[in-house]
Amino acid sequence: MMNSKKLTSCFFALSLGLFAQTASADFIGIKVGGGIWDHDVSGTVRYIDLVNVDLKNDLKLADEQDTFVYAVFEHPVPLIPNVKVSKSGLSTSGSGVVSTPFSYGGTTYNVSESISSKLVLDHQDVTAYFQILDNIVSLDIGITAKMLDGYVSITRSGVTSRNVISGTIPMIYGAVGVTIPLSGIYVGVEGSSLNIGDNEISDITAKVVYKSALPFGIEGGIRDVSIKLDGLDAVTASMTFSGPFINLFLHF
Numbered sequence: 001m002m003n004s005k006k007l008t009s010c011f012f013a014l015s016l017g018l019f020a021q022t023a024s025a026d027f028i029g030i031k032v033g034g035g036i037w038d039h040d041v042s043g044t045v046r047y048i049d050l051v052n053v054d055l056k057n058d059l060k061l062a063d064e065q066d067t068f069v070y071a072v073f074e075h076p077v078p079l080i081p082n083v084k085v086s087k088s089g090l091s092t093s094g095s096g097v098v099s100t101p102f103s104y105g106g107t108t109y110n111v112s113e114s115i116s117s118k119l120v121l122d123h124q125d126v127t128a129y130f131q132i133l134d135n136i137v138s139l140d141i142g143i144t145a146k147m148l149d150g151y152v153s154i155t156r157s158g159v160t161s162r163n164v165i166s167g168t169i170p171m172i173y174g175a176v177g178v179t180i181p182l183s184g185i186y187v188g189v190e191g192s193s194l195n196i197g198d199n200e201i202s203d204i205t206a207k208v209v210y211k212s213a214l215p216f217g218i219e220g221g222i223r224d225v226s227i228k229l230d231g232l233d234a235v236t237a238s239m240t241f242s243g244p245f246i247n248l249f250l251h252f
Contacts, residue, residue, distance in 0.1 A: 028252075029074035035247020037223055038065045041092050041119075043239035045152060047163050049103045055239065058102045058109075059117040059154070060094035068247070074131070081128035081142060088125075090150070090225070090241060093118040104154060105161050113156055121150040121165065121227070121239075125192070125203075127173050140175040144192040146201070152235075165235050169194055169201060184211045198230035211251060220246040 040063040044052035055061045070086035095116035098109050109115055129142025146169045153162040177188020191204035207221030224242040229235055 028076075029072070031072040031249055031251045032070070033217075033219075033247050033249025034067065034069035035219075035245055036065055036067055037088070037243065037245040039063065039090075039223070039225075039241040039243035041239070041241055043237065045104075045119075045235065045237040045239065047105045047152065047235050049106065051103060052236075052238075053102050053104050055092075055119065056094075058098075058100065059119070059152075060096035060115065061092045061117060061119055062094045063243070064092040066090055068245075081130055082140075084125070084127040084129065086125045086127075088123055090121040090123060091119065104152075105163055107154075107161055109154070109156060116155045118153045119150070119239075120152075121148060121241075123148050123150075127192070129173055129175075136179050136181065138175070138177050138179070138186075138188070140173070140190070142173040144171040144173040145169070146171055146192065146203070163233065163235065165229075165233050165237075167232055171201065171203075184213070184217075185209065186211065198228065199232070200226070200228040202226045205245075215250050215252055217249050217251055218246070219249065220244065 041055055041061050043055050045055065046052050053059060066089035068086060068088035070084060072082070072084045074082040093116070095114070098111055098113045098115060101108060101110050103109070124147045125144050127142055127144040129140045131138070131140055133139040148166055148169065150165045151162055152165065153160055171192035171194045173192045175188060175190035177186050179186045186209040189204065189206045191202060193202040194200065203225050205221060205223045207219050209217060209219040211217040222243070223245050224240070227237060227239045229237045
């Protein structure tokens with residue numbers, strides 16, 4: 001279940017950080033929000049070794065909840081893009097007894113050995129985009145810089161092996177949606193994607209948004225992050241994180 005206390009704390013923390021705005025909403029739009037993403041995890045990863053390690057069966061990683069925050073700044077100045085900045089936690093951990101031997105990072109983990117493991121793929125996104133359509137139907141197109149800051153660690157008998165996964169990845173960004181007139185409800189899909197050679201990354205969100213006449217709103221939906229890496233920091237991986245999210249936001 002979603003952790004409502006975490007969501008409420010995140011929302012009010014953002015509220016306290018706002019400054020008074022002097023510009024008219026007809027010319028400048030500002031939106032800040034934060035929420036919780038309840039995601040499962042699946043896939044494989046390998047580091048140095050040539051055999052894939054299963055995230056759940058071998059590393060014992062569990063489904064998890066993570067928080068995220070974001071801010072959007074829109075303006076009417078031609079040729080200058082709008083900006084969205086977001087920060088999202090993405091981590092999962094687990095522990096258990098090895099049932100099938102596997103190797104990771106040059107170390108072999110044998111049957112009946114107890115291990116604990118953790119996968120972190122926290123990231124920050126900076127998106128510059130243009131509004132192509134902004135009526136009942138909306139369409140945004142731009143680019144995203146996704147900055148990964150993570151690692152994989154495995155602990156056995158008090159000894160931890162750890163490798164870093166980090167880098168800045170340029171991605172194509174797009175968003176499309178429909179506003180239901182006189183309802184305050186918006187339904188849409190947004191995301192960013194990269195497909196170069198054997199590296200494929202996508203971060204897609206399908207959502208329903210309710211924006212009230214007051215400067216408050218709520219949105220929820222499904223977010224799916226798919227990451228396929230071939231050689232980033234010597235890591236090869238095929239991982240998927242998917243599940244529902246909910247967040248509150250302020251808009252001006």
